[in-house]
Amino acid sequence: xxxxxxxxxxxxxxxxxxxxxxxxxxxxxxxxxxxxxxxxxxxxxxxxxxxxxxxxxxxxxxxxxxxxxxxxxxxxxxxxxxxxxxxxxxxxxxxxxxxxxxxxxxxxxxxxxxxxxxxxxxxxxxxxxxxxxxxxxxxxxxxxxxxxxxxxxxxxxxxxxxxxxxxxxxxxxxxxxxxxxxxxxxxxxxxxxxxxxxxxxxxxxxxxxxxxxxxxxxxxxxxxxxxxxxxxxxxxxx
Amino acid sequence: xxxxxxxxxxxxxxxxxxxxxxxxxxxxxxxxxxxxxxxxxxxxxxxxxxxxxxxxxxxxxxxxxxxxxxxxxxxxxxxxxxxxxxxxxxxxxxxxxxxxxxxxxxxxxxxxxxxxxxxxxxxxxxxxxxxxxxxxxxxxxxxxxxxxxxxxxxxxxxxxxxxxxxxxxxxxxxxxxxxxxxxxxxxxxxxxxxxxxxxxxxxxxxxxxxxxxxxxxxxxxxxxxxxxxxxxxxxxxxxxxxxxxxxxxxxxxxxxxxxxxxxxxxxxxxxxxxxxxxxxxxxxxxxxxxxxxxxxxxxxxxxxxxxxxxxxxxxxxxxxxxxxxxxxxxxxxxxxxxxxxxxxxxxxxxxxxxxxxxxxxxxxxxxxxxxxxxxxxxxxxxxxxxxxxxxxxxxxxxxxx
Numbered sequence: 001x002x003x004x005x006x007x008x009x010x011x012x013x014x015x016x017x018x019x020x021x022x023x024x025x026x027x028x029x030x031x032x033x034x035x036x037x038x039x040x041x042x043x044x045x046x047x048x049x050x051x052x053x054x055x056x057x058x059x060x061x062x063x064x065x066x067x068x069x070x071x072x073x074x075x076x077x078x079x080x081x082x083x084x085x086x087x088x089x090x091x092x093x094x095x096x097x098x099x100x101x102x103x104x105x106x107x108x109x110x111x112x113x114x115x116x117x118x119x120x121x122x123x124x125x126x127x128x129x130x131x132x133x134x135x136x137x138x139x140x141x142x143x144x145x146x147x148x149x150x151x152x153x154x155x156x157x158x159x160x161x162x163x164x165x166x167x168x169x170x171x172x173x174x175x176x177x178x179x180x181x182x183x184x185x186x187x188x189x190x191x192x193x194x195x196x197x198x199x200x201x202x203x204x205x206x207x208x209x210x211x212x213x214x215x216x217x218x219x220x221x222x223x224x225x226x227x228x229x230x231x232x233x234x235x236x237x238x
Numbered sequence: 239x240x241x242x243x244x245x246x247x248x249x250x251x252x253x254x255x256x257x258x259x260x261x262x263x264x265x266x267x268x269x270x271x272x273x274x275x276x277x278x279x280x281x282x283x284x285x286x287x288x289x290x291x292x293x294x295x296x297x298x299x300x301x302x303x304x305x306x307x308x309x310x311x312x313x314x315x316x317x318x319x320x321x322x323x324x325x326x327x328x329x330x331x332x333x334x335x336x337x338x339x340x341x342x343x344x345x346x347x348x349x350x351x352x353x354x355x356x357x358x359x360x361x362x363x364x365x366x367x368x369x370x371x372x373x374x375x376x377x378x379x380x381x382x383x384x385x386x387x388x389x390x391x392x393x394x395x396x397x398x399x400x401x402x403x404x405x406x407x408x409x410x411x412x413x414x415x416x417x418x419x420x421x422x423x424x425x426x427x428x429x430x431x432x433x434x435x436x437x438x439x440x441x442x443x444x445x446x447x448x449x450x451x452x453x454x455x456x457x458x459x460x461x462x463x464x465x466x467x468x469x470x471x472x473x474x475x476x477x478x479x480x481x482x483x484x485x486x487x488x489x490x491x492x493x494x495x496x497x498x499x500x501x502x503x504x505x506x507x508x509x510x511x512x513x514x515x516x517x518x519x520x521x522x523x524x525x526x527x528x529x530x531x532x533x534x535x536x537x538x539x540x541x542x543x544x545x546x547x548x549x550x551x552x553x554x555x556x557x558x559x560x561x562x563x564x565x566x567x568x569x570x571x572x573x574x575x576x577x578x579x580x581x582x583x584x585x586x587x588x589x590x591x592x593x594x595x596x597x598x599x600x601x602x603x604x605x606x607x608x609x610x611x612x613x614x615x616x617x618x619x620x621x622x623x624x625x626x627x628x629x630x631x632x633x634x635x636x637x638x639x
Contacts, residue, residue: 063552063632084556091554098636102549106253116553118242163553 008075010203011037011060016069018055029055031226042197042204044214047223053207060205061094061173062086091120095164099176101156103148109135110144113163134166138192154185174206178213190216247567261535262575264528269579269608271521276604277587279514281596286507296463297366297499298473304495314493316455321483328479331463331472336362337443338458341450343413345439347399354395356412356439358446366460374406374421377442385444390421392436412439415449428595469498529615536568536623547627548635561628568620569613576612580605
């Protein structure tokens with residue numbers, strides 16, 4: 001992967017559209033979105049369901065490609081990349097946290113965290129070292145060998161975050177990271193994400209529909225009907 | 239990377255231990271059947287071949303009548319003593335000429351009795367069959383000429399009737415005749431055709447004729463050619479001699495037949511080998527069925543683990559890595575089944591060969607072939623489900639409940 005050229009935005013959408021289906025059943029998930037996210041930002045994406053926020057996440061995460069327009073990641077047009085190249089991009093630069101945690105069943109915490117490193121081809125010893133470090137970073141240093149069913153929801157989400165950051169990604173993509181958690185645990189998880197953004201300089205892009213969760217972000221983008229409705233800076237956020 | 243994938247596959251198999259075992263059952267049975275069939279077949283062929291080697295004395299079997307479709311051998315007249323004498327004197331290439339008359343009779347010793355084959359013949363019989371005694375002696379000339387009530391018994395008769403007792407010198411009742419046992423034959427085991435050759439009582443031919451049969455018919459003559467002698471020449475001489483003795487006009491067909499025992503056994507060996515191949519092929523079909531079982535379960539597995547596949551793809555697994563994971567899982571399953579199948583097949587073959595009394599010969603070749611075929615079945619039938627897993631859309635897969 002090439003070095004990032006200074007001044008090139010980390011994430012740049014140029015009139016991105018995304019349509020599903022054909023004919024009368026056509027759905028315009030994204031109807032021309034221009035967006036720039038710089039390194040180190042903490043962005044919350046909000047909006048009602050069907051507004052295009054999830055599609056935006058999928059495009060940023062290289063899980064999906066625009067129908068028209070361009071998505072540039074560090075200046076590279078991802079539309080020109082093959083499926084495998086996009087996978088490699090995810091592998092090296094992106095970390096995912098899902099609403100449903102999505103840990104592998106009957107697999108210990110440390111094995112879950114090691115997973116992305118396996119695909120990167122790291123040696124077992126080094127892998128385990130990095131995985132334990134990531135688990136310590138999210139405050140689960142004492143539970144590395146617990147199976148995911150033995151962990152609480154908050155702990156599972158911490159494992160998922162550890163799995164996302166173990167590869168030292170540029171961007172952490174969080175899709176409703178607190179959607180399945182109670183208020184107290186949600187706060188703990190958000191504090192963790194904020195500290196990752198502040199202390200480690202990981203760019204965070206988070207989808208949420210809860211205003212109090214979005215309040216942790218310094219920038220809030222609202223989607224309505226596949227378009228950006230508002231893009232505001234939240235000065236109160238840490 | 240390969241070992242990681244293998245580890246993942248083994249994990250996945252162990253998570254569903256029962257299902258995995260049931261899945262590979264088809265492969266186990268397939269591989270087991272192929273190996274058992276071929277091993278048993280090879281043992282039988284080896285036994286026939288060994289019998290063939292034992293017939294080193296170029297044995298010819300002379301029978302009255304012609305065998306074959308539309309020909310009744312019973313119509314032809316049997317041989318007589320003079321035929322045998324003439325053959326002994328005139329066949330220069332012959333080493334031994336043994337007349338044969340057979341009858342089934344009940345033999346009784348003490349409280350034990352058994353129905354067995356009684357053969358009337360001469361000492362030449364032991365030469366033609368390459369059969370030695372384990373105890374006692376063969377017939378004396380006087381016993382042969384006088385038709386004395388003496389007999390030599392086979393190993394099966396000895397063990398069933400005499401048990402631990404020494405039989406030589408004892409009196410054995412054969413049918414209605416009280417017979418002195420003068421010798422015991424060495425154990426020979428089953429014939430190539432599956433009968434117990436040791437279940438026999440042998441007595442001088444005149445004894446059998448006079449006391450048991452009530453006629454002087456000779457139903458068969460064994461002739462063994464001299465070592466290095468030409469069997470074909472001896473065969474022609476026998477034919478010429480018998481045509482003359484039986485007064486067959488030129489141009490008319492023989493009313494007797496001369497067979498080279500070696501040819502008969504060779505034909506048997508050929509048939510056995512062909513049957514082995516055929517049974518092996520039938521067994522191989524069950525391997526194929528086992529492969530379909532694996533494909534079925536792998537497809538179920540892919541559907542079940544759609545979400546897991548989505549996670550893997552999202553966090554950086556390449557299509558090829560997911561493909562490999564599922565392919566290796568299928569191959570690991572089938573190889574596991576193959577190992578169980580080899581164990582099962584060899585155990586079955588061991589039991590069967592012991593029961594049939596044929597040697598247990600493990601052919602490394604067929605074990606390897608069956609095993610490799612099982613692995614190949616895994617690759618072929620695992621590929622389709624694995625490709626399906628690899629091509630999943632991660633977004634869809636993650637949304638899958």
